[in-house]
Amino acid sequence: MAKDRFHQVVRTALEKEGWNITDDPYEINVDDVDFEIDLAAEQLLAAEREGRKIAVEVKSFISPSNVGEFHTALGQFLNYRDALTQIEPDRRLYLAVREPVYTTFFQRKFIVSAVERYQLRLVIYDVQQEVFTQWL
Numbered sequence: 001m002a003k004d005r006f007h008q009v010v011r012t013a014l015e016k017e018g019w020n021i022t023d024d025p026y027e028i029n030v031d032d033v034d035f036e037i038d039l040a041a042e043q044l045l046a047a048e049r050e051g052r053k054i055a056v057e058v059k060s061f062i063s064p065s066n067v068g069e070f071h072t073a074l075g076q077f078l079n080y081r082d083a084l085t086q087i088e089p090d091r092r093l094y095l096a097v098r099e100p101v102y103t104t105f106f107q108r109k110f111i112v113s114a115v116e117r118y119q120l121r122l123v124i125y126d127v128q129q130e131v132f133t134q135w136l
Helices: 007-016 066-087 099-103 109-117
Strands: 020-023 026-030 033-037 039-043 052-059 091-098 122-126 131-135
Touching (some): 007 039, 007 122, 007 131, 091 099
Antiparallel strands (some): 039 052
16 A cells, blocks of 8 residues: 555654654454554553553545545544454554644534544644644
């Protein structure tokens, strides 16, 4: 599968925040269905022996239709989250979205409502700085 245009930006941002990339891509299989999530990472916290585990699906939203990309991203997110619930329930899934897309498209009422309804976890990234500006 081709990597998203901003895959490396998100990977760098994760590393800057102290995340250890464990899989790139993160391949999982549930009931004979293969899934490929962009990144998997772990962060060991001093207070915890286990640490935190996340998976991140990177989306660029660069096609002419943000709505079309949102349909695809939402479908992937829901399928990946269901798969993770079965095989690795302690790993949290995030959808990585560029800052300008979040501040425009993701503020539309319908999109805000869908994000809330489907409980999407978002991580917003700055392409130039290669950092995260928000974890939602």
